Amino acid sequence: MDGDxxxxxxxxxxxxxxxxxxxxxxxxxxxxxxxxxxxxxxxxMTHAYGxxxxxxxxxxxxxxxxxxxxxxxxxxxxxxxxLTFPIVRTILIREKISVVHGHQAFSTxxxxxxxxxxxxxxxxxxxxxxxxxxxVFMVPNAVDTAMFTPSPERLSCDEIVIVVISRxxxxxxxxxLVEVIPEVCRLFPxxxxxxxxxxxxxxxxEEMREKFSLQDRVEMLxxxxxxxxxxxxxxxxxxxxxxLTEAFCIAIxxxxxxxxxxxxxxxxxxxxxxxxxxxxxxxxxxEDMVRAVKKAIDMLPGIDPQMKKLYSWDDVAKRTEIVYxxxxxxxxxxxxxxxxxxxxxxxxxxxxxxxxxIINYLLWCLLEYLQPTEGIEEVPDIRLVYAxxxxxxxxxRIQSEGN
Amino acid sequence: xxxxxxxxxxxxxxxxxxxxxxxxxxxxxxVKRSRFRVLLSYIGMVFLxxxxxxxxxxxxxxxxxxxxxxxxFGILVAKCLQYKPVKKESVVIMxxxxxxxxxxxxxxxxxxxxVPLGKVLKxxxxxxxxxxxxxxxxxxxLCDEEELMLVFQKSRPPVKMLVPVWKALxxxxxxxxxxxxxxxxPGSQT
Numbered sequence: 343m344d345g346d347x348x349x350x351x352x353x354x355x356x357x358x359x360x361x362x363x364x365x366x367x368x369x370x371x372x373x374x375x376x377x378x379x380x381x382x383x384x385x386x387m388t389h390a391y392g393x394x395x396x397x398x399x400x401x402x403x404x405x406x407x408x409x410x411x412x413x414x415x416x417x418x419x420x421x422x423x424x425l426t427f428p429i430v431r432t433i434l435i436r437e438k439i440s441v442v443h444g445h446q447a448f449s450t451x452x453x454x455x456x457x458x459x460x461x462x463x464x465x466x467x468x469x470x471x472x473x474x475x476x477x478v479f480m481v482p483n484a485v486d487t488a489m490f491t492p493s494p495e496r497l498s499c500d501e502i503v504i505v506v507i508s509r510x511x512x513x514x515x516x517x518x519l520v521e522v523i524p525e526v527c528r529l530f531p532x533x534x535x536x537x538x539x540x541x542x543x544x545x546x547x548e549e550m551r552e553k554f555s556l557q558d559r560v561e562m563l564x565x566x567x568x569x570x571x572x573x574x575x576x577x578x579x580x581x582x583x584x585x586l587t588e589a590f591c592i593a594i595x596x597x598x599x600x601x602x603x604x605x606x607x608x609x610x611x612x613x614x615x616x617x618x619x620x621x622x623x624x625x626x627x628x629e630d631m632v633r634a635v636k637k638a639i640d641m642l643p644g645i646d647p648q649m650k651k652l653y654s655w656d657d658v659a660k661r662t663e664i665v666y667x668x669x670x671x672x673x674x675x676x677x678x679x680x681x682x683x684x685x686x687x688x689x690x691x692x693x694x695x696x697x698x699x700i701i702n703y704l705l706w707c708l709l710e711y712l713q714p715t716e717g718i719e720e721v722p723d724i725r726l727v728y729a730x731x732x733x734x735x736x737x738x739r740i741q742s743e744g745n
Numbered sequence: 746x747x748x749x750x751x752x753x754x755x756x757x758x759x760x761x762x763x764x765x766x767x768x769x770x771x772x773x774x775x776v777k778r779s780r781f782r783v784l785l786s787y788i789g790m791v792f793l794x795x796x797x798x799x800x801x802x803x804x805x806x807x808x809x810x811x812x813x814x815x816x817x818f819g820i821l822v823a824k825c826l827q828y829k830p831v832k833k834e835s836v837v838i839m840x841x842x843x844x845x846x847x848x849x850x851x852x853x854x855x856x857x858x859x860v861p862l863g864k865v866l867k868x869x870x871x872x873x874x875x876x877x878x879x880x881x882x883x884x885x886x887l888c889d890e891e892e893l894m895l896v897f898q899k900s901r902p903p904v905k906m907l908v909p910v911w912k913a914l915x916x917x918x919x920x921x922x923x924x925x926x927x928x929x930x931p932g933s934q935t
Contacts, residue, residue: 397872397879410876428877436879717757719881719904721872 350666351383351438355456356445359388359406363568369592370445371404376659378402383723385437387430407433424705430458431709435718441666461702492601493576502533502639505578505602507566508585508593510541515584515607520546521628522584524554526635533639534559538566538574575600580638586626588612594621603645605634754906761906763913770838770917772910774902778851782828789826793819831899836910838917844885848899862921864888868896868914870907883907885914 354374358366374384379402390396390408398406409429433439442459497503504526508514520543523535537547537560544562551560566574575581581597583606591612594604598620606612608623615621622641624634754761758777765771796819800812830851837845843861850856866886871893873882881904884893896910 396874407874407879409874425876429874429879432878713878717903 348667348670349382350377350441350663350670352377352385352441352443352666353434353437353439353459354384354386354443354445356386356388358445359386360400361391361394366445371400372655373659373662374404375402376655377663378404379656380659380663382663383437385433385439387433405437424702427458427702427705428709428713431462431706432713432718434459434462435715436721438720441669443662443666457699457702458706461699461706490572490575490596490599492599497577497579499579499643500532502530502580502642503536503578504533504580504582504605504635505536505538505575505597506582506584507538507571507574508583510539510543510547512543513586514541515586515626516541516543516546518584518586518607518626518628518631519582520550522582522631522635523547523560524550524556525628525632527554527556527559529632529636530639534561536561536563536574536578538563538571540565571596572600575602578602579642580605580635582635583607583612584626584631585609585612591615601645603638603642605631605638607631756903756905759900759902759906761902761909763909768840770913771835772838772913773833773835774897774900774906775833776831776900778830778832779828782830785826786828789823793823795819834897834900836896836914838913840917841921844914844917846894846896846898858894860885860887860894862918864890865914865918867918868911869893870904870911881907883911 352374354370356366356370359370360367370386374386377384384404386404386406388406388408390410395408395410398408400406409426411426434442439459442456444456506519508516510516519537526533527535535556547560547562551557551562563574575597579602581594581602581604583591583594583597583604585591585607586609588607588610591606591610594606594612595615597604598616604616604621606621606623607626609626612621613623622634622638624630753763758779760775760777762773762775763771796815799815832849832851835847835849837847839845841862843859843863844865846858846860848856864887866888869884869886871882871884873880880901882901883896885896887894897907
């Protein structure tokens, strides 16, 4: 724990967490582990997955609450608006949470938890409309630098390999790929494609292969398990990302960490992810993407894959800690001060927001009456105690000798 | 939380008591009866009586169908409002035998469960998460059973009352374990 920083008690909320596997889930997990190493207390709240419900402890003493709400669509819980308030309030009180960190704009559980936390006066660190610009911080995502390292030997430049790894769905620009790949193969005879990933648009890519007879130049790998992503990435020179929308895109960060040059569509937060010498951006249109691929192929001989050092999770955790410290220092605003700010959001939206927040506040008062704060017991801090393990070994020894 | 007398702790509707009797270690949790719930259960009974007697007492004949429906509805309401209050739940630790879990009702009925010593592996303090709340419960991990056995089935005492019972159960199991191994060791040498 650092000397000058305070110890925060953080609640991470999201609909997406293990055993579901993806970018958001890994982000929450790695960030929580690094924050635990820095000495803070971290608790994760998510919905139950199948029979996995209740309290679980994962690596490093990270406590996860799998709340038994059923997910209704792609792992999102039904937007119940106020019904999650009792359990969120119970968790906030029993764990003595000071900061609520919401993840994923699509997560309904996350938005509700943040709304309830705001009503209860806890700090939260997600962009909400109506807050002043000083309160907005950009913390980049990180990549597992231990796992995504470049290949030890440089690949030969006789044949250029372009790697695409993404879910083959509309949002990830699979239709763009169908237009771009044949054009690139026609213009550059030395180029070969490796496409990893699965999804509804895979059929279109297969048809494209058939139509242009690209079976020997386009290799379809199917779904690639996360542990094998690195080995697929290091077999290529260039990584192609054709997403139509993207908040951050951890995939290009992983590719850059493996030493690949990236070609991506200029959407969302992608331009902020990598420095300009590691990425070539294009508009999400086939002609522009082909131009970008050409530029990348020309840049390729000048690239040294071993050179760059990107953000590691420890850096991200430290930056997040700074955000928490600043959030704690900012003055707490009570309901009456916040209501005028909500009214400015929009003609109808503002009034609706206000109504929702007022109802939330009244619900909080009702819960305080039905289940008083004093009745909710605080959970003791359970640290991993290694001394306890020795006594367990002694007990086992006695029992085995007794048999 | 107030201390009442020696070894007694009270919090909200629960009161914890611990005493020894003839070598048995007894932990008890007393539950205060809720007058509001008693009143509601009486209202439910009255409602049921009214719905049963209405077809017989009314002057104009009601159809049998509607009287059956009203009686059924009356039974359902009475069942929902029914209140079988628990007077106390106790844990009796019997050295060398096992653990007896008892539920005493205000009506005088007693429900007992005995768990032999060999069947209990460990007592556990578990955090239970429901869609609306989260609370602590004490349960026993049993040999060859998939489910945990709750020690206090009808009540949810605060964790401060569960901890002494948990510690006593743990100490009891440890001491029994050690006496078993101490007894068998001389035998193995012969």
